[in-house]
Amino acid sequence: MKSAVETLSPTRAKLTVEVPFEELKPSLDAAYKQIAQQINVPGFRRGKVPPMVIDRQVGRGAVLDQAINDALPKKYVEALQENSLEPLAQPEIEVTRLEDNELVEFTAEVDIKPAIDLPAYEGLEAEVDDVEVSDEDVEEQVTALRERFGTLSDVERPAADGDFVVIDLKATKDGEVLEGAEVSGMSYQVGRGGMLEGLDEALTGMSAGEDKTFSSQLVGGDLVGEEVEVAVTVTQVQEQELPELDDDFAQEASEFDTAEELTADVRERLGRGKRLEQAAAARDAVLEALLEKVEVPLPDSLVADELTARRQNIEQQLAMAGITMASYLEDEEQTQEEFEAELERRVRDAVAAQFLLDEIAKKEELGVNQEELSQHLVRRAQQSGQDPQEFANHMFQHNHIPDLVQEILRGKALATLVESAVVKDASGNTVELKNLRPDGTIGEPEPEPEAEVEAADESADEATDEAPEVTEADAEKSEA
Template sequence: MVMLGLSVIDRRCTLGLGARAVAGHRYTRRTVKTTVEPQEGNRVKLCVEIDEQEFEKAVDAAFRKIAQEVRMPGFRPGKAPRRLLESRLGSAAGRSQAINDALPEYYADAVRDHEVDVIAPPEISITSGEESGPVVFEAVVEVRPVITIDGYRGMRVTVPSPNVADEEIDAQFERVRNQYAELEVVERSAGEGDYVTIDIEGSQNGEVLEGLVASAYLYEVGSGAIVPELDTRLVGTAAGDSRSFDAPHPNAEEGEDPLHFEVTVTEVKAKVLPELDDSLAAEASEFDTIAEWREDLLRRMTQVKRAQSQMAVREKIGEALAELVTDEVPEQLVAAEMQERLQDMAMRLEAQGLS
């Protein structure tokens, strides 16, 4: 008995098949007989019998394929007659090729004819006809289970509102204002959100680290871009102030010794935000007025939130229904779902430039 792995054709077989298979038989063509029988678990067995005359067409096609690959003196590729190929290679070569090439198609026909909702590649075994006569094979395949769910009537789920609040639009405007802000030198102490121009030197065990040495370096207080202790020390400093302090190395857990910093503040700068007016709209958007810009933001944000709300509804309903399911879910369905989620995550990361 020969086993064939036909994972390649599984995708083709599942298209448009939503009904659960039922036991029965059918003649897909006048010379091909198919039957389907339930098995233990979520599995069915498809039996396919192909008339010898019908299968002879597949053998002819197989020899034509072989003729493309085998060189015969006096013949161009693909032009050698079947009788010469049989004489040289034996008739079994064509029949074996025909079984490999044609059985996936006969299996796919049987799946479609019996509306079998397959969820995994089949296990196919040839029961007769490998050498001559009608070809008979059996395909055992896992199918989508029918799950009964009780208690779903009156089920409620909570999802985010698709409405856009004024505060959300204002937050978008605030982000744009920060993007178009200018820095202005101020005669006061630095606070969170201010910028300072500093000369900085970092060292470890008395050795200066080139990556931590800079002059006239513009730094945002509170950003935590270097070490948290730097931000703490810079709050309250003014132009001309100096600070000397130690700080744990970011990789202290890996045994790195502490760092030492010498910092001098040369300037304190405050961020000056532009007015939220028509001038900003003309500079930062495709609109001439704030009113037009706000209307466009509302429209686009509403579209996004409605799409997110629809996705949330589907996810919440799916989660709620899943909690009501007591039947065991086939491993193939779980694996397929995990693969789909991984592919979706990979696509989103690639879209964000993080692949």
């Protein structure tokens, strides 16, 4: 087999591959054997029809097509490896020449990983905000805790912001009640938002026994975004009474004996959360500092696919939260054009960062051992709410292990970046990144449940094949 590569752009290549017919012989033999099992020819048993007879009965062209379709994917992968190309998508393959009993020539155009000249990435400098826990932050958390222990009592007055109401809702369009758009006896807090646009305004000032109709847009279902008429009836107005923040409440709502101890614990927890946020911001700032030092060419098709996926994910999340895109943009004070531009910028940065981290992992000769893969499997299973063993089995069955290995390698590369970086807060203090895990994620050190890790270990044995380490190069070969 001979292959040549033509660079169409920094992110796209064209392979031209010539395959001699002797290299097609296994595929041709397999094609004749399979066709012989499928046809009936008088005088021959099924499966015993000679190639010469198959050529007369079925046609040599059909045999060649089947053999070429079988051989081309393997030859394509061989050509990629021969030319050290890393594909990013499915190729566009075309058979350009076929000389029976001589050779087959085909071309394959494919998006590839760009060649990147890594800049110096040790000692990157970045700045993040100070960690500040205000009295307002503490008060907000304490109030939320008090609300969990609050009680509701009926009141004989119009509903006001913050009150709870029990309501019946019915949405109609053109006089007909919409399927799934009718509820009864639902408890709702006035001013909470996130349900139907205009509902809070309609409920404010309504008393028990009153009803009102207003126009709104549906945020889910087949008629999402459609203008409908909503009839709301209030059956109860309830006022929430919060317990006093005293020692008795502290003992009821927590493990502390005094309100002072409870408040101090809330402040400490908020501080830990803020420090985690600062660590995540530091990690992102370091990566951004690296991105500013190099221009990474990006395949348009990869960016377009990622844009589509992220846009759909955002729309699904908004729909689940009962928020329309128009409302979201209004809250964010963005136009549709500004939203699209910001989303594309984020996608481009994310794809460029992946390429850079892959190159750093390769240069640093980073690897992934079995324990790290097992822990990553367990963590991903926990994040998706799945059983670790079932999650691991799914990953193996669908050949997603190379993707997980690549995730870990990128995390390690990011951790390498951050460990050598100099990050300061707005006040000039050096930020200690103690919450950065070895895989580049942010979080408190967490002991892995032994049973879960053991189960994942058993499955990870298959992925690592008892080898001590999976390298960057190994992951790339698996992906190809």
